Amino acid sequence: MVIGWVLAVATIVLFAWLGRWQLDRMHEKQAKLDAAVQALKPQSVQPLLLASSTARAQAYDWAMGSGAMANATLWLDNQIQDGKPGLRMYCVLLPDDGVQALLLDAGWWPLDGKRDMPVFGCPVGRAQLVRGLLAPPPSSGLLHGDAMAASGPHRWLATRIDPVAIAGELKLSAGISPRVLRLDPARNKDDAGVMLVPGVRDLVILPNTLTPARHLGYAVQWFALAFTVLVVAVVLTLKAWKSR
Secondary structure (H helix, E strand, O other): OHHHHHHHHHHHHHHHHHHHHHHHHHHHHHHHHHHHHHHHOOOOOOEEEHHHHHOOOOEEEEEEEEEEEEEEEEEEEEEEEOOEEEEEEEEEEOOOOOEEEEEEEEEEEEEOOOOOOOOOOOOOOOOOEEEEEEEOOOOOOOOOOOOOOEEEOOOOEEOOHHHHHHHHHOOOOOOOEEEEEEEOOOOEEEOOOOOOOOOOOOOOOOOOOHHHHHHHHHHHHHEEEEEEEEHHHHOOOOOOOOHO
């Protein structure tokens, strides 16, 4: 009986810990959503220079600025949009203000079964006035293998956004800002009326990940399992006492 209760308590503690972890993830993601909603409210526009602030690496700000495009196109693999697999396109902006380059999230592009890479790329050299949401890059998930590999001249396929690896590959001595600029979906042309880049743009804050509601649901399940183990242990103990 003692061994049974030891196993039961260990299981209850494990299930309760998993439930608490899910609650922590729920609060963390809800805080991100709330911060993004606040950043999208009408307010003063921030400069692109704020992207380099390490103190706000996990924050959200609506920003605008200008710069020149570097000769580089980065495709982030394994990006799901409405249940369809695809890539997310990133361009590299050399801002007029500041020294660090800035990654521009230029939108999502679908992939067919042959996984043929898009033939277009980021506009090169042309001065750009950009605006959008400064946000943390997509979550890296489990790290394995190289962060990026060349897929053609001035083109790379990445499994995750790794600022250090990207800066090294592109030979950017000042590095890349810790946040990316999610380009404004409402603005897809430059000042001359030329299409910036094709692709589906959005300001979805938690793409390819669980919502706070889903984390809450999992937390309830883990706590329910912990309670179930406790009830079963008590019932078995009472039956053992009666049988004696």
